[in-house]
Amino acid sequence: xxxxxxxxxxxxxxxxxxxxxxxxxxxxxxxxxxxxxxxxxxxxxxxxxxxxxxxxxxxxxxxxxxxxxxxxxxxxxxxxxxxxxxxxxxxxxxxxxxxxxxxxxxxxxxxxx
Amino acid sequence: xxxxxxxxxxxxxxxxxxxxxxxxxxxxxxxxxxxxxxxxxxxxxxxxxxxxxxxxxxxxxxxxxxxxxxxxxxxxxxxxxxxxxxxxxxxxxxxxxxxxxxxxxxxxxxxxxxxx
Numbered sequence: 001x002x003x004x005x006x007x008x009x010x011x012x013x014x015x016x017x018x019x020x021x022x023x024x025x026x027x028x029x030x031x032x033x034x035x036x037x038x039x040x041x042x043x044x045x046x047x048x049x050x051x052x053x054x055x056x057x058x059x060x061x062x063x064x065x066x067x068x069x070x071x072x073x074x075x076x077x078x079x080x081x082x083x084x085x086x087x088x089x090x091x092x093x094x095x096x097x098x099x100x101x102x103x104x105x106x107x108x109x110x111x112x113x
Numbered sequence: 114x115x116x117x118x119x120x121x122x123x124x125x126x127x128x129x130x131x132x133x134x135x136x137x138x139x140x141x142x143x144x145x146x147x148x149x150x151x152x153x154x155x156x157x158x159x160x161x162x163x164x165x166x167x168x169x170x171x172x173x174x175x176x177x178x179x180x181x182x183x184x185x186x187x188x189x190x191x192x193x194x195x196x197x198x199x200x201x202x203x204x205x206x207x208x209x210x211x212x213x214x215x216x217x218x219x220x221x222x223x224x225x226x227x228x229x
Contacts, residue, residue: 034217043117043204043220044156087155100146100169101206101218103155 009108018075022088033071036087083111117221132192134224138207145188146206195228
């Protein structure tokens, strides 16, 4: 499975837009990009998933350039409750893969008042 | 719609005892995954099960750990003769289709195991 690299930590202030970039140079043709959020003492929560270009839902947007070697999670107007660890995962969800997720260290986002 | 349920939420065991962790997947999900998270670390895959079958146990320690997902009832992660290094948060996730291209894994709240 493709390895991902993302910043260890980021700081932001309430109301700002936060962009977290993830590098995945070895992404395979069939790989999807998935982001999870984890609060302390809780299980990870699915945020967004995409394959190419742009995906948007009620929580975030995911931007994927044409070469797909990186992706950017965008959180609009963050609040204190967005303080969490954000994981970028790249993996094959197909018949040749068992679907296991490979988590890296994630990015710890600290939102300040 | 109940999410993934895990119990107990907290479990304390003494060295040498057995720990049994239970996971009930979301309704309609027949694929279960177990992950372990050591303090200050990321989640590590342990095992993937479908009903009555172990599909991938590449992340399971070779000794003392076992998992099952019977036809009826929750999935069980069993740790025999626990040691202090087993202290961690154990998360269960479930999905609907397992191997399809856009499937999503939904995680439970975890069981925090403390070995004294």
